[in-house]
Amino acid sequence: MLRRSGLTIREGAALLIPITGTLNGQPWRDQPIDEREAHRLARHLSAACFVVIGYLSGMRTGEILTLERGCLQRDPVSNLLLVRGRHWKGVRDETGSSVAEGRIRPDPWVVAEPVATAIGVLENLHHEQLLFPHMLGEHKSGPREFRTGQARTTGGINVDIADMIGWVNTYCAATGRGDSIPPDPTDPNIPARRLRRTLAWFIARKPRGLVAAAIQYGHLKVQMTVGYAGSYASGFPDDLAFEEWLARLDLLASANERLDEGEYVSGPAAATYRHRVDAAQRFAGHVLRTTSDARTLLANPDLQIYPGHGMTCVFDPRRAACHLSRDDTDTRRTPDLSDCRPNCVNIARTDRDIDELATDVERLRLLVDDPLAPPIRVVRDRHELHRLEDTVAQHIQWKAEADG
Template sequence: MVIELVSQAVAVLERLHPSTLLFPIKLDFRGQNRALKRHGRARSGKSVSQDLAGFVAWVNAECQRRGRTDSIPDDGRGPLTASRFRRTLAWFIRRRPRGLIAASIQYGHLHTRMLQGYAGAYESGFPDEYAFEDWLYRLECLAEDEQALTAGEHVSGPAVDTYRYRVTAANREFAGRVLTSERQARDLVGNPLLQIHHGQGMTCVLNPSTAACQLRGAIDDPLVTPDTDDCRPRCTNLVRTDRDIEHVKQQEAQLSKVVDDPLAPPIRHERERHELARLRKIVRVHGEGAGDR
């Protein structure tokens, strides 16, 4: 299982040549190199870096020749290497829906910290790449949360006070902070102020000792995360923002169509009717406190 962009890239490479390797050291379309030692060997990291440099030079030359402005800029971090694309993988794992689940399936891991096994060992550096993307993502979410609160967004649920405190304190503590190494991010994401996790129609203000869901990791693990797909309605870590309620209303509208369908099977109809009542109660309770903004 890979992300769609990788699947498309692999499909293109497979159409470009008949080799069983995506990046062979030499292409042989006519069988002229059958006597070549280690025929079919994959390209080395050094040769891939050289290819990347050549590709960048070609793109930039074409952009200049055609008067385009979308060339590939120098990011100041040195030459492009294959290992640097791990940040792209980390971005997709952290930011795309169910990205962590996809990574767990693809690499055989069960928890975020198990990603340390990627590329063989922790020395691969990938856990730090992921932690850095996690750090950036959480700061972006907190900035959005603070902006919404400042604009008057209503928040309901048992963890409201903790949510407001963490959003305000985290932005005051971490906004604008510069990290000198990616490994620092791994240490910082365990900070309690950053333990706000947004799910579908809900927000978890995580306190591992009182969480009702199945946690990913041990309670004493500083990088433990909640299972937002298994949120329990009575959990004391739960809050709902106006943005969450909009998602709940969308679910409500979809279920209303099922409940109103006279041809729906009785068992499904009864199950969805109870779920619809639960969603309507969530919207109603949230709205009842909207005047306390």
């Protein structure tokens, strides 16, 4: 009778839930969610929340998987977002035996706003006490598969991450989107433990010129190093120090290659720049046995070179004109590249720096020639334009004389 009625019949059972999520301002799907796919989508959502928490907190995998409902708090004084959870490393009872259930850590993790959002999503996704329960609503048969009240295993979350990547790429292919997740060039598997190292890599090598990213990672570094992630028990300062060391070596290796290819360097610190780049090559092949080794090498004067916009800081704290920034992880002082002064004797300018200044010159010329620009701004921009033009012209002249 239904077939003869002419009514459209849809297989399955659609959930009576409106589609509210959007991508680029459009609903992420035009069909309601079917009951049969709800569990799979919930598992993908849980894996996505795990990635956000792991990447933006620096927690260990086991620490994330055992987070419980209500773990997020906002400090009323500092307004920092704090996450409290369990730890196992070094936890022993009065007899000296390891405590299997761990213990609530006295020092909380300090996290960013996206982590709080992910925790809120998980608390609304299910009714379990653990944010990452072993099962999400669907109880398979067999005691080995169904472990009520227990957390997702490391192996399980690794599978979830792989499944989520596959779902995202299938969705992008079906909808014609170009923001799929590319395959890893070295290992097709993305284990959860790599998230901490990835975070340290980005903090140590925040993208040059991308102001939003620089603010994000700089702010995150400050937040994390005042809380649990800044303590040596977390192990995260070790990851960060190691990544900073690798980033500094990559910078110096690249600088040495450019010098060998004939790159010219001008500015008051040009000679010091060449000396330090050349001297840094003796660290090639150096074995880092401890975190202390990495920190000692990072503090070595021959490695104190910091790329900025249109300049390179060959840092000498005794002669720096900027306000020095104290490193969050120890007592080292670093230059404040946002407060760089043109008259600072620590400045060196490479050909690449001059290319950046030449781009600034073209931009300022357009601003100065704008007939609608306020006179006060025009005067300021014209002064800066002349200064940059002189700097670029002087570099080009000295380079021509050096080439003979």
